[in-house]
Amino acid sequence: MPEMNLIQAVTSTLDAMLASDERVVVLGEDVGKNGGVFRATDGLFDKYGGDRVMDTPLAESGIIGTSIGMAIGGLRPIAEIQFMGFLYPGLDQLISHAGRMAARSSGQVRVPLVVRVPFGGGIRAPEQHADSAEAYLVHTPGLKVVVPSTPYDAKGLLYAALQDPDPVVFMEPIRLYRMGRQEVPPDAYVVPIGSARVAREGTDVTVVTWGNMVALAEKTAEALKGEVSVEILDLRSLFPLDREAIWRSVNKTGRALVLQEAPLTAGLAGEISALIQDGAFWSLQAPVARVAGPDVPYPPYAWEDMYLPTPERLQAAIRRTLED
Amino acid sequence: MDWPLVQVLGTKRDKKADVELATALYRDMILLRSFDERAINLQRQGRIGTFAPSLGQEASEIGSAHALRRSDWMVPSYRDHGALFVHGVPLENVLLFAMGRAASLSSAVKALPTAIPIATQLLHAVGVAIASRRLGQEDVALTYFGDGATSEGDFHEALNFAGVYKAPVIFFCQNNGWAISVPRAHQTASETLAQKALAYGVEGARVDGNDALAVHQVVSEAVARARAGEGPTLVEAVTYRMGPHTTSDDPSRYRPDDEYLDWKTHRDPLLKLGGFLLERGVASEALLNTWAEEARARVQAGVDAAEAVPMVRPRGMFEHVYDEMPSVLHEELQAIEEVTPDA
Ligand SMILES: Cc1ncc(C[n+]2csc(CCOP(=O)(O)OP(=O)(O)O)c2C)c(N)n1
Ligand SMILES: [Mg+2]
Numbered sequence: 001m002p003e004m005n006l007i008q009a010v011t012s013t014l015d016a017m018l019a020s021d022e023r024v025v026v027l028g029e030d031v032g033k034n035g036g037v038f039r040a041t042d043g044l045f046d047k048y049g050g051d052r053v054m055d056t057p058l059a060e061s062g063i064i065g066t067s068i069g070m071a072i073g074g075l076r077p078i079a080e081i082q083f084m085g086f087l088y089p090g091l092d093q094l095i096s097h098a099g100r101m102a103a104r105s106s107g108q109v110r111v112p113l114v115v116r117v118p119f120g121g122g123i124r125a126p127e128q129h130a131d132s133a134e135a136y137l138v139h140t141p142g143l144k145v146v147v148p149s150t151p152y153d154a155k156g157l158l159y160a161a162l163q164d165p166d167p168v169v170f171m172e173p174i175r176l177y178r179m180g181r182q183e184v185p186p187d188a189y190v191v192p193i194g195s196a197r198v199a200r201e202g203t204d205v206t207v208v209t210w211g212n213m214v215a216l217a218e219k220t221a222e223a224l225k226g227e228v229s230v231e232i233l234d235l236r237s238l239f240p241l242d243r244e245a246i247w248r249s250v251n252k253t254g255r256a257l258v259l260q261e262a263p264l265t266a267g268l269a270g271e272i273s274a275l276i277q278d279g280a281f282w283s284l285q286a287p288v289a290r291v292a293g294p295d296v297p298y299p300p301y302a303w304e305d306m307y308l309p310t311p312e313r314l315q316a317a318i319r320r321t322l323e324d
Numbered sequence: 325m326d327w328p329l330v331q332v333l334g335t336k337r338d339k340k341a342d343v344e345l346a347t348a349l350y351r352d353m354i355l356l357r358s359f360d361e362r363a364i365n366l367q368r369q370g371r372i373g374t375f376a377p378s379l380g381q382e383a384s385e386i387g388s389a390h391a392l393r394r395s396d397w398m399v400p401s402y403r404d405h406g407a408l409f410v411h412g413v414p415l416e417n418v419l420l421f422a423m424g425r426a427a428s429l430s431s432a433v434k435a436l437p438t439a440i441p442i443a444t445q446l447l448h449a450v451g452v453a454i455a456s457r458r459l460g461q462e463d464v465a466l467t468y469f470g471d472g473a474t475s476e477g478d479f480h481e482a483l484n485f486a487g488v489y490k491a492p493v494i495f496f497c498q499n500n501g502w503a504i505s506v507p508r509a510h511q512t513a514s515e516t517l518a519q520k521a522l523a524y525g526v527e528g529a530r531v532d533g534n535d536a537l538a539v540h541q542v543v544s545e546a547v548a549r550a551r552a553g554e555g556p557t558l559v560e561a562v563t564y565r566m567g568p569h570t571t572s573d574d575p576s577r578y579r580p581d582d583e584y585l586d587w588k589t590h591r592d593p594l595l596k597l598g599g600f601l602l603e604r605g606v607a608s609e610a611l612l613n614t615w616a617e618e619a620r621a622r623v624q625a626g627v628d629a630a631e632a633v634p635m636v637r638p639r640g641m642f643e644h645v646y647d648e649m650p651s652v653l654h655e656e657l658q659a660i661e662e663v664t665p666d667a
Contacts (some may be wrong), residue, residue, distance in 0.1 A: 025458070051458070055487055062447060062481035069451015072436065073397070074459050077451075089477075096441045097448070105437045106426040107644035142645050165647040194650065240650035 001185055009151035009184050010040050010116075013158045014078065016188065018048045021076060021248055024162070027054040028063060028080030028116075037082055038118055040179060047254075060090035067123040068127055069169075071113040076162060084119035084171070085131040085298075090117070090174060098167040099142025113167040114158075120212045122175040122308055124301045130174075131298055132262040133213070137169050138239045138271075147171040149214035151182040153236055158192030164193060167214055174209040179256040196242035198249065202231035205255035205321050208236040208246055208272055213259045213309065222316045228318055238268060246272065247279035255321045257289040259309060262294035286321040327516045327530045332537040333596050341537050343606045347607030349390060349536040350607075351598050351615055353382040356617040357594060358407035359415065360447045360567070362627065363422065367571040372422040372629070375583075376403045379568030380534070383593035384498045386410060387539030388561070391547050392466055397456070398435040399449040399467035401442075403498075407468060411435055414667050420633060434463070443473040446482035446495060453486070453493040453550075464492040464550040466543070466652060472503025474520060475511050483524040483558060492544060492550035498533060500565035505578040506607045518560035533563030534593040537600075564591065 004012065017024045026041055026048075032055035035042035045053040058064050060081055067077040081087045094115070101111045121130030137145045144166055148154040154172070161168035199214055200221055205229055207217045214234045221230035233249050235241065250256045256276050258269035273288040291309050299307050329331030332338050360379055366372045378385055385406035392398065398411045405418045405428075412433040423429040436452075439445030449467035449468040456463045473479055474497060486493050499517055501508050514520060521528025527549065539561055546557035564587040568575050575584070601607040607615075642649060642657045649657075661667035 023459075054489075057481070057484050057486065059477075059481040061478055062485050065444065065447025065478060065481070066451040066454065066485050069448035069453070069465075070458075071398075071451070072448065073452035073455025075455045092441065092478075093444065093447065097439075101437065102647070103645045104427045105429050105640075105644075106640070108429050108431050109437060110647065121433055144646075240652060243652070293485045 001183040004184050005178045005181050006154050009154040013155045023076045025052055026078050027056050029058055029082050031080050043306045051091050061093050064090035064093040068111050070291050071111045078114045081117045082111045082127045084117045084133050085128040095140050099140045110165050112165050112169045114161045116170045118172045118174045120173050127277045127300050134238050135267050138295045149234050151184050153191050154188050155184055159188055160190045160193045167252035175212045194237045196245035197234045197236055199234040200232040204227040204229040206231045206249040206253045207257050207259055208233045209259040212259055219309045234286040242311050245323050250276050251283040254285040260292045263295045265295050273284050289317050291317045327518045330531040330538050330542050331535050333535045333600050349386050352386040353594055354616050355619040356382045358623045362623045373424050374570050375422050376570045377567040378406055380564045383536035384533040384539055384561040384563045384576050387536040388496050388543045390540055391543035396463045397452045397465035398447050400441050404468045416629035419630035443476035443478040449493050450482050450486045450491050462551055464547055466494045468496050471499040471508045474517050479496040486556040487524040487526045490555040493556045494546045497560050498563055498564050499560050502565050504569045521558040528558045530560045534591045535559030536597050563599050636666050
């Protein structure tokens with residue numbers, strides 16, 4: 001089985017999709033000759049040509065709005081938005097149309113669209129290139145939102161997204177693109193949307209997280225080994241959430257911490273904390289904790305290490321859940 | 325570059341006009357006007373919600389829609405009831421939309437749901453047009469919007485994308501003089517709206533939007549170019565909104581009376597085309613009246629059909645949001661059903 005990193009899993013999956021389905025079209029800024037600014041579409045332009053791997057004009061509303069029409073018209077567009085911080089001009093099309101089209105047409109018009117969005121910080125990128133904007137998307141009815149943190153899940157979730165009749169935003173954690181390698185089966189397979197993954201088994205406390213923060217949680221759990229047994233739940237799908245998996249884990253450990261990179265207030269961690277009260281309240285031995293980015297705009301990178309959750313902050317927060 | 329206003333009625337070109345086409349256009353225009361009048365009454369009686377009338381724009385609506393084949397895509401905004409009728413959407417569906425139900429559509433018709441956020445639908449038209457071409461189909465897309473929409477970013481992104489990809493799409497802008505209370509002159513310093521085509525490297529045309537034959541001709545030419553792979557066209561139909569923006573609007577707050585009276589008296593699209601039919605001996609006053617009566621009867625049938633549709637149930641709000649209902653929506657639906665009589 002070939003070993004690959006997360007971005008190679010994305011590229012090879014896009015390649016296989018273009019090869020097996022004529023309706024699949026990849027489009028975005030610089031995705032053609034250049035292979036994307038992260039090289040996620042490397043080599044695809046040469047292989048499939050500019051009609052299937054389309055360099056678009058520089059306009060995000062245009063990319064998403066046109067993709068919506070292409071999806072309705074019978075193609076299977078996979079659009080790339082260069083960085084999540086530049087998704088905002090396209091949010092109107094996602095909120096006003098992609099997420100609403102099926103409902104407002106009584107199911108007569110569906111939008112089988114995939115939007116790939118690299119997100120998150122920790123890479124010393126220029127300002128406004130490191131946002132984690134999942135809360136806006138998860139708060140948009142009609143959209144599905146997935147985020148892999150491993151090469152294996154990247155492939156399986158991308159297949160699930162492509163096969164889904166609903167619009168799916170596929171968030172790609174930039175910092176994990178080339179972080180680790182993993183065996184990825186060569187054939188097509190699906191990681192079902194709406195299913196979380198126990199990334200590490202433990203008995204004392206559950207850390208619920210996704211994307212870049214999975215790696216941080218793993219590092220922290222390793223450091224606490226022998227002292228605290230940490231279970232890590234990698235959500236993989238942010239909408240729909242795998243509520244059963246969250247409840248199962250927290251009912252087992254009796255303690256929960258939700259870890260997100262995005263700013264704290266009204267972030268997804270708040271929603272998950274509320275869900276934990278719904279389905280695991282009587283098992284809780286401590287208040288549900290949240291570790292998140294502060295409520296400031298994602299800073300220029302000189303401050304980045306202070307902004308992002310660190311193993312130290314996470315360790316301290318985990319220890320607090322264990323105090324009486 | 326010059327952007328002359330294309331006209332047929334009242335020029336020597338109307339000698340060659342197709343009277344059968346003129347008759348068909350007239351009959352759909354009178355249907356639209358009857359529908360409009362009735363819908364406003366229904367709104368006043370509380371039987372439908374807010375309604376956007378087409379009064380004064382019948383030639384633009386009907387003339388353009390008649391240039392399409394049924395297999396072509398129609399991508400409408402909220403004022404395009406007439407165009408939707410021509411394309412095959414049943415009258416009662418449009419009424420149901422005004423009664424707060426799902427968007428005016430019919431599964432048998434290639435039309436997208438009525439778009440509400442201004443100019444956003446233009447990009448969808450580009451997308452379906454690109455898809456049509458990629459899938460080896462001949463179908464084109466015709467999208468509708470107003471003068472105000474030309475100020476939105478999506479208008480520019482759509483023209484730009486369409487130009488770059490040579491998409492078979494027709495951008496049909498009804499310049500009706502107003503965007504709610506804001507006059508056309510406040511939307512743009514451009515002399516015409518058609519000239520904006522130039523910046524995107526696409527064809528542009530300017531047509532008398534109250535001349536149904538001219539609209540039909542200009543849009544048909546644009547459709548033919550698109551079908552032949554020659555790319556998109558921006559059509560500016562110069563018309564006038566003779567009614568309020570919607571039933572919630574009071575134009576006396578902002579609209580000069582003399583301007584309105586001038587259009588109503590001299591440029592009413594129905595009087596224009598009706599006059600032509602009379603002059604050519606195609607129809608008599610009596611026949612025009614018969615057609616008007618038949619139109620009213622069709623509208624009545626649509627009203628009856630719409631009002632016979634049962635009340636909505638909570639499930640309808642949930643069942644189509646996702647292809648498969650996620651468990652969280654299921655629970656939310658159940659909670660509402662539990663407290664809704666007859667759910
Ligand atoms: C994005 C957006 N902004 C504002 C509105 C509210 N609105 C509805 S219609 C309208 C005026 C549109 O004018 P125009 O494009 O000329 O079309 P017309 O109504 O004259 O047909 C406005 C401001 C809206 N629907 N969408
Ligand atoms: Mg207007």
